[in-house]
Amino acid sequence: MGVIEASDRAWKAVQMKSEKQGVSAWLRGIIGEYDDEADDLNGGCPAMAKMFGVVCKEETCLSCMVKMMTAIADRIDAERALPEGMEWPRFEDGGLVRIGDELEFEGKTMLVCNATFYADGWALWCDREDMSGRLYGKYGERVKRPAPEVLDADGVPIKVGDVVYFVGGAGVRYAVKDIGFEPGGAFVDIIDEQVRGSLMVSPEKLTHERPDSWRLWGDDLDMAAKVGEVDKVEMMRRAKALAKATAKEGE
Known part of the structure; x- marks a missing residue:
């Protein structure tokens, strides 16, 4: 049996068996068929390429390898593809919602842990330290990203109600x-x-820090004196800071 005949027979066998196989089984099937035909094929590169659906003519080894890797990638994409009519949820900007992404759920930032698909929509299982829940949506419906943190002058996040x-x-x-x-x-x-x-x-x-002033300093001193709990060290620290700030403003 010649190399071409053996290659054709091996390729047809793999092609018939691979219709409903997953990617890993498909690859192992190719390896197995190649091992079975090793004596006849003499380890020929064109024979191996043909098992991936690549006809090696006068191409370089590099271009042939690129086509073989592309065939594997295409097979992976096909295996991961959702049935017709279903769509993986996306953010409002069009980006895919992936496991581990953060999204907005009931006004809070949640972490996507899992995804379930139904005939008419999807559900994203979300979690955070103090709560968990499921976000439902129809196919084509978009998901909100968490609003970016808004920070005050000291780098502290500002929240509604603060x-x-x-x-x-x-x-x-x-x-x-x-x-x-x-x-x-x-x-x-x-x-x-x-x-x-x-x-x-x-x-x-x-x-978020209340700015100090001489008026506030005086009010606090009066209140502390009335209850007999004057913190002399703290009041002195505030007085020095206020004096320094006042001197700086006068420069």
């Missing part, structure tokens, strides 16, 4: 009403304690 202050302000308390995003960046909608109205400001202008 109490914040203006950096270098007089200690007026503001509640975070909303957080939004524009092409130029994030903004924070805040409202003061007297509900005089809301302001939209850049997050870097806010802090």
